Amino acid sequence: MKRYRKYDFPVDQVRRFLEPGPIVLVSSAFKGERNVMTLGWHTVLAFSPSLVGTMISSGNHSFELIRRSRQCVINLPGPDLLDTVVGIGNCSGAQVDKFARFGLDTTAASEVQAPLLAQCPASFECRLHDAGQVKRHGFFIWEVVKAHVAKAPKRPKTVHYRGDGQFMLSGEEVSRRRLFKPEML
Amino acid sequence: MKRYRKYDFPVDQVRRFLEPGPIVLVSSAFKGERNVMTLGWHTVLAFSPSLVGTMISSGNHSFELIRRSRQCVINLPGPDLLDTVVGIGNCSGAQVDKFARFGLDTTAASEVQAPLLAQCPASFECRLHDAGQVKRHGFFIWEVVKAHVAKAPKRPKTVHYRGDGQFMLSGEEVSRRRLFKPEML
Numbered sequence: 001m002k003r004y005r006k007y008d009f010p011v012d013q014v015r016r017f018l019e020p021g022p023i024v025l026v027s028s029a030f031k032g033e034r035n036v037m038t039l040g041w042h043t044v045l046a047f048s049p050s051l052v053g054t055m056i057s058s059g060n061h062s063f064e065l066i067r068r069s070r071q072c073v074i075n076l077p078g079p080d081l082l083d084t085v086v087g088i089g090n091c092s093g094a095q096v097d098k099f100a101r102f103g104l105d106t107t108a109a110s111e112v113q114a115p116l117l118a119q120c121p122a123s124f125e126c127r128l129h130d131a132g133q134v135k136r137h138g139f140f141i142w143e144v145v146k147a148h149v150a151k152a153p154k155r156p157k158t159v160h161y162r163g164d165g166q167f168m169l170s171g172e173e174v175s176r177r178r179l180f181k182p183e184m185l
Numbered sequence: 186m187k188r189y190r191k192y193d194f195p196v197d198q199v200r201r202f203l204e205p206g207p208i209v210l211v212s213s214a215f216k217g218e219r220n221v222m223t224l225g226w227h228t229v230l231a232f233s234p235s236l237v238g239t240m241i242s243s244g245n246h247s248f249e250l251i252r253r254s255r256q257c258v259i260n261l262p263g264p265d266l267l268d269t270v271v272g273i274g275n276c277s278g279a280q281v282d283k284f285a286r287f288g289l290d291t292t293a294a295s296e297v298q299a300p301l302l303a304q305c306p307a308s309f310e311c312r313l314h315d316a317g318q319v320k321r322h323g324f325f326i327w328e329v330v331k332a333h334v335a336k337a338p339k340r341p342k343t344v345h346y347r348g349d350g351q352f353m354l355s356g357e358e359v360s361r362r363r364l365f366k367p368e369m370l
Contacts, residue, residue, distance in 0.1 A: 013348070015347065015348045016347045016348055016349070016351075017347075019206070019225050019226070019345070019346050019347060019348065020206050020345035020346065020347060020353050021204070021205050021206010021207065021345060022206065040204050040229075041204070041228050041229050041230065042228055043226050043227055043228035043238065043239075043240060044225075044226050044240070045226065045240050045322055045323075045324065046240075046322070051322070053228065053238070053240075053324070054228075055228060055229070055230050055231075055238075082359070082361065083361065083364060086361045086364040086365065087364065089369065090364065090365055090366050090369050130318075130321070130322070132317070132318065132321075133315075133317065133318055133326075136315070136317075137230055137231070137236070137315070137326065138230075139230065139238070141322065155347065155351075155353070160204070160205035160206060160355070161204055161205065162200065162201045162202075162204060162205060162340065163198070163200045163201055163204060163370075164201070164362070164370055165360055165361050165362030165363075165364075165365045165370055166201075166340075166358065166359075166360050166361075166362070167358070167359050167360070167361060168205050168340070168355050168356065168357070168358055168359075169356045169357045169358075169359060170345070170353050170355070170356055171353065171354045171355055171356020171357065172353070172354045172356065173351065173352070173353055173354075174267070174351075174352050174353075174354060175350055175351050175352070176267065176268065176271045176350050176351075176352060177349070177350030177351070178350075179268060179271040179272065179275065179350070180271065180275055180350045181275050184274065184275050185348075185349055185350055
Protein backbone atom coordinates (compact mmCIF):
# COMPACT_ATOMS: atom_id res chain seq x y z
CA MET A 1 0.00 0.00 0.00
CA LYS A 2 1.22 3.43 -0.96
CA ARG A 3 2.47 5.81 1.75
CA TYR A 4 1.79 9.50 1.24
CA ARG A 5 3.95 12.44 2.10
CA LYS A 6 1.53 15.09 3.27
CA TYR A 7 1.73 18.86 3.52
CA ASP A 8 0.00 21.56 5.49
CA PHE A 9 -3.43 22.37 4.04
CA PRO A 10 -5.90 25.19 4.89
CA VAL A 11 -8.30 23.89 7.53
CA ASP A 12 -11.17 25.97 6.14
CA GLN A 13 -11.04 23.90 2.93
CA VAL A 14 -11.40 20.39 4.35
CA ARG A 15 -14.89 20.25 2.75
CA ARG A 16 -13.07 19.45 -0.50
CA PHE A 17 -12.41 15.99 0.95
CA LEU A 18 -15.17 15.45 3.51
CA GLU A 19 -18.30 17.00 1.98
CA PRO A 20 -18.57 14.27 -0.71
CA GLY A 21 -19.26 11.85 2.16
CA PRO A 22 -16.40 9.31 2.09
CA ILE A 23 -15.76 6.57 4.59
CA VAL A 24 -13.02 7.77 6.94
CA LEU A 25 -10.67 6.09 9.41
CA VAL A 26 -10.72 7.80 12.81
CA SER A 27 -7.61 7.29 14.91
CA SER A 28 -7.51 7.99 18.62
CA ALA A 29 -5.15 7.77 21.60
CA PHE A 30 -5.57 8.08 25.34
CA LYS A 31 -3.11 7.29 28.14
CA GLY A 32 -0.85 5.03 26.10
CA GLU A 33 -3.65 3.19 24.31
CA ARG A 34 -4.55 3.86 20.69
CA ASN A 35 -7.09 2.62 18.19
CA VAL A 36 -8.61 3.25 14.77
CA MET A 37 -12.20 2.86 13.60
CA THR A 38 -14.13 3.01 10.33
CA LEU A 39 -16.73 5.78 10.18
CA GLY A 40 -19.32 6.81 7.62
CA TRP A 41 -21.58 9.10 9.63
CA HIS A 42 -20.07 12.58 9.49
CA THR A 43 -20.80 16.01 8.10
CA VAL A 44 -19.11 19.34 7.59
CA LEU A 45 -20.67 21.99 9.86
CA ALA A 46 -18.72 25.23 9.36
CA PHE A 47 -15.76 26.70 7.47
CA SER A 48 -14.18 28.95 10.11
CA PRO A 49 -13.69 27.65 12.69
CA SER A 50 -13.45 24.46 10.63
CA LEU A 51 -16.11 22.28 12.24
CA VAL A 52 -16.97 18.66 11.45
CA GLY A 53 -19.54 16.47 13.20
CA THR A 54 -19.21 12.70 13.68
CA MET A 55 -21.71 10.19 15.03
CA ILE A 56 -19.82 7.58 17.05
CA SER A 57 -21.74 4.87 18.84
CA SER A 58 -20.73 4.19 22.43
CA GLY A 59 -20.50 0.51 21.48
CA ASN A 60 -17.22 1.21 19.69
CA HIS A 61 -13.99 0.57 21.59
CA SER A 62 -12.75 3.93 20.26
CA PHE A 63 -15.63 5.79 21.89
CA GLU A 64 -14.05 6.13 25.33
CA LEU A 65 -10.60 6.95 23.93
CA ILE A 66 -12.15 9.71 21.87
CA ARG A 67 -14.52 10.99 24.54
CA ARG A 68 -11.86 11.10 27.24
CA SER A 69 -8.99 12.46 25.15
CA ARG A 70 -11.32 14.96 23.41
CA GLN A 71 -9.17 14.48 20.30
CA CYS A 72 -9.01 12.39 17.16
CA VAL A 73 -7.58 12.32 13.65
CA ILE A 74 -9.90 11.87 10.67
CA ASN A 75 -7.99 10.04 7.91
CA LEU A 76 -9.17 9.65 4.32
CA PRO A 77 -8.55 6.20 2.81
CA GLY A 78 -8.54 5.47 -0.93
CA PRO A 79 -9.91 2.42 -2.76
CA ASP A 80 -6.56 0.61 -2.32
CA LEU A 81 -7.47 0.47 1.39
CA LEU A 82 -11.01 -0.86 0.88
CA ASP A 83 -10.36 -4.31 2.36
CA THR A 84 -8.50 -2.66 5.25
CA VAL A 85 -11.45 -0.31 5.83
CA VAL A 86 -13.77 -3.32 6.06
CA GLY A 87 -11.34 -5.23 8.26
CA ILE A 88 -10.96 -2.33 10.68
CA GLY A 89 -14.74 -2.02 10.91
CA ASN A 90 -15.17 -5.73 11.60
CA CYS A 91 -12.91 -6.20 14.60
CA SER A 92 -12.53 -4.43 17.94
CA GLY A 93 -9.56 -2.64 19.43
CA ALA A 94 -10.52 -4.38 22.66
CA GLN A 95 -9.25 -7.65 21.15
CA VAL A 96 -6.63 -6.70 18.57
CA ASP A 97 -3.98 -4.11 17.80
CA LYS A 98 -5.46 -2.94 14.53
CA PHE A 99 -2.33 -0.99 13.56
CA ALA A 100 -0.30 -4.22 13.66
CA ARG A 101 -2.95 -6.48 12.17
CA PHE A 102 -3.55 -4.24 9.14
CA GLY A 103 0.02 -3.04 8.69
CA LEU A 104 -0.86 0.60 9.26
CA ASP A 105 2.08 3.01 9.30
CA THR A 106 1.63 6.03 11.49
CA THR A 107 3.29 9.37 11.90
CA ALA A 108 2.97 11.80 14.77
CA ALA A 109 0.35 14.54 14.66
CA SER A 110 1.41 18.00 15.75
CA GLU A 111 -1.61 19.17 17.76
CA VAL A 112 -3.10 15.92 19.12
CA GLN A 113 -1.93 12.57 20.48
CA ALA A 114 -3.79 10.41 17.96
CA PRO A 115 -1.61 9.28 15.02
CA LEU A 116 -1.83 10.17 11.33
CA LEU A 117 -2.20 7.19 8.99
CA ALA A 118 0.60 7.22 6.41
CA GLN A 119 -1.38 5.17 3.85
CA CYS A 120 -4.12 7.82 3.69
CA PRO A 121 -3.68 10.84 1.36
CA ALA A 122 -5.32 13.23 3.84
CA SER A 123 -5.45 13.45 7.64
CA PHE A 124 -7.24 16.04 9.76
CA GLU A 125 -6.27 16.66 13.38
CA CYS A 126 -9.34 17.41 15.49
CA ARG A 127 -10.03 18.82 18.93
CA LEU A 128 -13.45 18.57 20.55
CA HIS A 129 -15.42 21.79 20.03
CA ASP A 130 -18.84 20.90 21.44
CA ALA A 131 -19.84 17.77 23.36
CA GLY A 132 -23.45 18.88 23.83
CA GLN A 133 -24.95 16.06 21.75
CA VAL A 134 -22.53 13.27 22.69
CA LYS A 135 -24.62 11.78 25.48
CA ARG A 136 -27.93 11.93 23.62
CA HIS A 137 -26.89 11.17 20.03
CA GLY A 138 -23.19 10.17 20.08
CA PHE A 139 -22.64 13.30 18.02
CA PHE A 140 -19.22 14.93 18.51
CA ILE A 141 -18.60 18.39 17.03
CA TRP A 142 -14.90 18.76 16.17
CA GLU A 143 -12.68 21.64 15.21
CA VAL A 144 -10.12 20.66 12.59
CA VAL A 145 -7.01 22.30 14.03
CA LYS A 146 -4.50 21.06 11.45
CA ALA A 147 -4.89 19.46 8.03
CA HIS A 148 -2.32 17.32 6.20
CA VAL A 149 -2.88 16.56 2.52
CA ALA A 150 -0.77 14.90 -0.19
CA LYS A 151 0.03 17.10 -3.20
CA ALA A 152 -1.10 14.40 -5.64
CA PRO A 153 -3.62 13.25 -6.55
CA LYS A 154 -5.36 16.60 -6.18
CA ARG A 155 -8.75 14.89 -5.74
CA PRO A 156 -8.03 11.44 -4.32
CA LYS A 157 -10.46 8.61 -5.09
CA THR A 158 -12.58 7.69 -2.10
CA VAL A 159 -14.88 4.90 -0.93
CA HIS A 160 -18.47 5.51 0.20
CA TYR A 161 -20.66 3.10 2.14
CA ARG A 162 -24.29 2.12 1.50
CA GLY A 163 -24.65 -0.41 4.30
CA ASP A 164 -25.12 -4.15 3.70
CA GLY A 165 -21.48 -4.62 2.65
CA GLN A 166 -21.95 -2.43 -0.44
CA PHE A 167 -19.58 0.38 -1.38
CA MET A 168 -19.65 3.11 -4.02
CA LEU A 169 -16.31 4.34 -5.34
CA SER A 170 -15.98 8.00 -6.28
CA GLY A 171 -16.29 8.56 -10.02
CA GLU A 172 -16.03 11.33 -12.57
CA GLU A 173 -15.11 14.88 -11.54
CA VAL A 174 -17.07 17.69 -13.21
CA SER A 175 -16.93 21.45 -12.78
CA ARG A 176 -19.93 23.77 -12.87
CA ARG A 177 -18.01 26.87 -11.75
CA ARG A 178 -19.41 28.87 -14.67
CA LEU A 179 -22.95 28.45 -13.26
CA PHE A 180 -22.08 29.81 -9.79
CA LYS A 181 -22.40 33.36 -8.59
CA PRO A 182 -18.90 34.45 -7.46
CA GLU A 183 -20.06 34.85 -3.84
CA MET A 184 -21.39 31.27 -3.81
CA LEU A 185 -18.03 29.70 -4.63
CA MET B 186 -35.96 15.34 -17.13
CA LYS B 187 -37.22 11.94 -16.07
CA ARG B 188 -40.07 11.69 -13.53
CA TYR B 189 -39.94 8.77 -11.13
CA ARG B 190 -42.79 6.73 -9.77
CA LYS B 191 -41.81 5.98 -6.20
CA TYR B 192 -42.84 3.33 -3.71
CA ASP B 193 -42.83 2.94 0.04
CA PHE B 194 -39.36 2.09 1.36
CA PRO B 195 -38.22 1.05 4.87
CA VAL B 196 -37.18 4.17 6.76
CA ASP B 197 -34.47 2.29 8.67
CA GLN B 198 -32.62 1.73 5.36
CA VAL B 199 -32.32 5.31 4.11
CA ARG B 200 -28.55 5.05 4.75
CA ARG B 201 -28.37 3.20 1.43
CA PHE B 202 -28.97 6.56 -0.25
CA LEU B 203 -27.73 9.14 2.25
CA GLU B 204 -24.63 7.63 3.85
CA PRO B 205 -22.56 7.96 0.63
CA GLY B 206 -22.88 11.73 1.09
CA PRO B 207 -24.80 13.00 -1.97
CA ILE B 208 -26.02 16.51 -2.55
CA VAL B 209 -29.73 16.62 -1.70
CA LEU B 210 -32.59 19.00 -2.46
CA VAL B 211 -34.53 19.93 0.67
CA SER B 212 -38.11 21.05 0.09
CA SER B 213 -40.10 22.92 2.70
CA ALA B 214 -43.52 24.51 3.17
CA PHE B 215 -45.04 26.80 5.79
CA LYS B 216 -48.33 28.70 5.74
CA GLY B 217 -48.82 28.59 1.98
CA GLU B 218 -45.21 29.35 1.10
CA ARG B 219 -42.84 26.70 -0.18
CA ASN B 220 -39.20 26.52 -1.23
CA VAL B 221 -36.40 24.16 -2.12
CA MET B 222 -32.68 24.38 -1.33
CA THR B 223 -29.47 22.54 -2.24
CA LEU B 224 -27.74 20.91 0.71
CA GLY B 225 -24.49 18.99 1.10
CA TRP B 226 -23.98 19.05 4.87
CA HIS B 227 -25.87 16.09 6.30
CA THR B 228 -25.25 12.79 8.05
CA VAL B 229 -27.11 9.67 9.07
CA LEU B 230 -27.38 9.49 12.89
CA ALA B 231 -29.45 6.39 13.75
CA PHE B 232 -31.34 3.50 12.14
CA SER B 233 -34.39 3.24 14.39
CA PRO B 234 -35.80 5.77 14.84
CA SER B 235 -34.40 6.74 11.47
CA LEU B 236 -32.47 9.93 12.29
CA VAL B 237 -30.66 12.25 9.90
CA GLY B 238 -28.88 15.51 10.76
CA THR B 239 -28.65 18.53 8.46
CA MET B 240 -26.69 21.75 8.84
CA ILE B 241 -28.76 24.61 7.42
CA SER B 242 -27.46 28.14 7.67
CA SER B 243 -29.92 30.76 8.88
CA GLY B 244 -28.95 32.82 5.82
CA ASN B 245 -31.02 30.51 3.63
CA HIS B 246 -34.57 31.58 2.78
CA SER B 247 -35.65 28.00 3.56
CA PHE B 248 -34.33 28.23 7.12
CA GLU B 249 -37.41 29.89 8.62
CA LEU B 250 -39.85 27.72 6.65
CA ILE B 251 -38.06 24.64 7.96
CA ARG B 252 -37.58 25.89 11.50
CA ARG B 253 -41.17 27.03 11.90
CA SER B 254 -42.88 24.10 10.15
CA ARG B 255 -40.53 21.59 11.87
CA GLN B 256 -40.77 19.53 8.69
CA CYS B 257 -38.98 19.01 5.39
CA VAL B 258 -38.51 16.52 2.57
CA ILE B 259 -34.99 15.39 1.64
CA ASN B 260 -34.93 14.58 -2.10
CA LEU B 261 -32.11 12.79 -3.91
CA PRO B 262 -31.23 14.23 -7.33
CA GLY B 263 -29.30 12.35 -10.01
CA PRO B 264 -26.65 13.71 -12.41
CA ASP B 265 -29.37 14.68 -14.93
CA LEU B 266 -30.35 17.35 -12.39
CA LEU B 267 -26.83 18.69 -11.84
CA ASP B 268 -27.42 22.06 -13.49
CA THR B 269 -30.73 22.34 -11.63
CA VAL B 270 -28.95 21.56 -8.34
CA VAL B 271 -26.50 24.39 -9.02
CA GLY B 272 -29.27 26.74 -10.13
CA ILE B 273 -31.31 26.08 -7.00
CA GLY B 274 -28.27 26.74 -4.85
CA ASN B 275 -27.50 30.02 -6.61
CA CYS B 276 -30.80 31.86 -6.24
CA SER B 277 -33.07 32.62 -3.31
CA GLY B 278 -36.69 31.69 -2.71
CA ALA B 279 -37.08 35.25 -1.43
CA GLN B 280 -36.78 36.43 -5.06
CA VAL B 281 -37.99 33.57 -7.25
CA ASP B 282 -40.39 30.63 -7.30
CA LYS B 283 -37.76 27.94 -7.76
CA PHE B 284 -40.34 25.26 -8.61
CA ALA B 285 -41.50 27.31 -11.62
CA ARG B 286 -38.06 28.53 -12.66
CA PHE B 287 -36.54 25.05 -12.73
CA GLY B 288 -39.61 23.17 -13.95
CA LEU B 289 -39.82 21.03 -10.84
CA ASP B 290 -42.83 18.70 -10.68
CA THR B 291 -44.08 17.97 -7.21
CA THR B 292 -46.37 15.43 -5.61
CA ALA B 293 -47.94 15.57 -2.18
CA ALA B 294 -46.19 13.99 0.77
CA SER B 295 -48.29 11.91 3.15
CA GLU B 296 -46.91 12.95 6.54
CA VAL B 297 -45.67 16.49 5.97
CA GLN B 298 -46.67 19.62 4.06
CA ALA B 299 -43.43 19.96 2.05
CA PRO B 300 -43.65 18.47 -1.46
CA LEU B 301 -41.86 15.48 -2.97
CA LEU B 302 -39.83 16.24 -6.10
CA ALA B 303 -40.98 14.01 -8.96
CA GLN B 304 -37.68 14.27 -10.84
CA CYS B 305 -35.77 12.75 -7.89
CA PRO B 306 -35.61 8.93 -7.54
CA ALA B 307 -35.86 9.06 -3.73
CA SER B 308 -37.63 11.39 -1.28
CA PHE B 309 -37.64 11.21 2.50
CA GLU B 310 -40.34 12.89 4.58
CA CYS B 311 -38.87 14.29 7.80
CA ARG B 312 -40.22 15.61 11.08
CA LEU B 313 -38.04 17.51 13.53
CA HIS B 314 -36.74 15.19 16.24
CA ASP B 315 -34.32 17.40 18.16
CA ALA B 316 -33.78 21.15 17.75
CA GLY B 317 -31.16 21.36 20.51
CA GLN B 318 -28.32 22.37 18.16
CA VAL B 319 -30.29 24.58 15.76
CA LYS B 320 -29.54 27.88 17.45
CA ARG B 321 -25.86 27.22 18.04
CA HIS B 322 -24.87 25.26 14.92
CA GLY B 323 -27.85 25.30 12.52
CA PHE B 324 -27.94 21.56 13.05
CA PHE B 325 -31.41 20.00 12.76
CA ILE B 326 -31.91 16.38 13.81
CA TRP B 327 -34.74 14.81 11.76
CA GLU B 328 -36.72 11.63 11.98
CA VAL B 329 -37.44 10.17 8.55
CA VAL B 330 -41.13 9.28 8.97
CA LYS B 331 -41.77 8.04 5.43
CA ALA B 332 -39.47 7.10 2.56
CA HIS B 333 -40.37 6.99 -1.15
CA VAL B 334 -37.97 5.28 -3.55
CA ALA B 335 -38.13 4.36 -7.25
CA LYS B 336 -37.78 0.62 -8.01
CA ALA B 337 -35.13 1.29 -10.64
CA PRO B 338 -32.32 2.04 -10.71
CA LYS B 339 -31.66 0.16 -7.47
CA ARG B 340 -28.64 2.35 -6.69
CA PRO B 341 -29.24 5.67 -8.41
CA LYS B 342 -26.26 7.74 -9.53
CA THR B 343 -25.70 10.77 -7.33
CA VAL B 344 -23.78 14.02 -7.32
CA HIS B 345 -21.38 15.01 -4.53
CA TYR B 346 -19.98 18.47 -3.88
CA ARG B 347 -16.38 19.50 -3.14
CA GLY B 348 -16.92 23.25 -2.95
CA ASP B 349 -15.52 25.71 -5.48
CA GLY B 350 -18.03 24.66 -8.16
CA GLN B 351 -16.55 21.16 -8.36
CA PHE B 352 -18.66 17.99 -8.23
CA MET B 353 -17.86 14.30 -8.01
CA LEU B 354 -20.31 11.87 -9.61
CA SER B 355 -20.86 8.51 -7.96
CA GLY B 356 -18.92 5.74 -9.68
CA GLU B 357 -18.43 2.01 -9.52
CA GLU B 358 -20.41 -0.15 -7.07
CA VAL B 359 -18.48 -2.90 -5.29
CA SER B 360 -19.52 -5.44 -2.68
CA ARG B 361 -17.39 -6.63 0.21
CA ARG B 362 -20.18 -8.58 1.94
CA ARG B 363 -17.96 -11.64 2.17
CA LEU B 364 -15.54 -9.75 4.46
CA PHE B 365 -18.22 -8.70 6.97
CA LYS B 366 -19.23 -10.46 10.12
CA PRO B 367 -22.97 -11.21 9.81
CA GLU B 368 -23.81 -8.95 12.76
CA MET B 369 -21.98 -6.05 11.12
CA LEU B 370 -24.13 -6.07 7.98
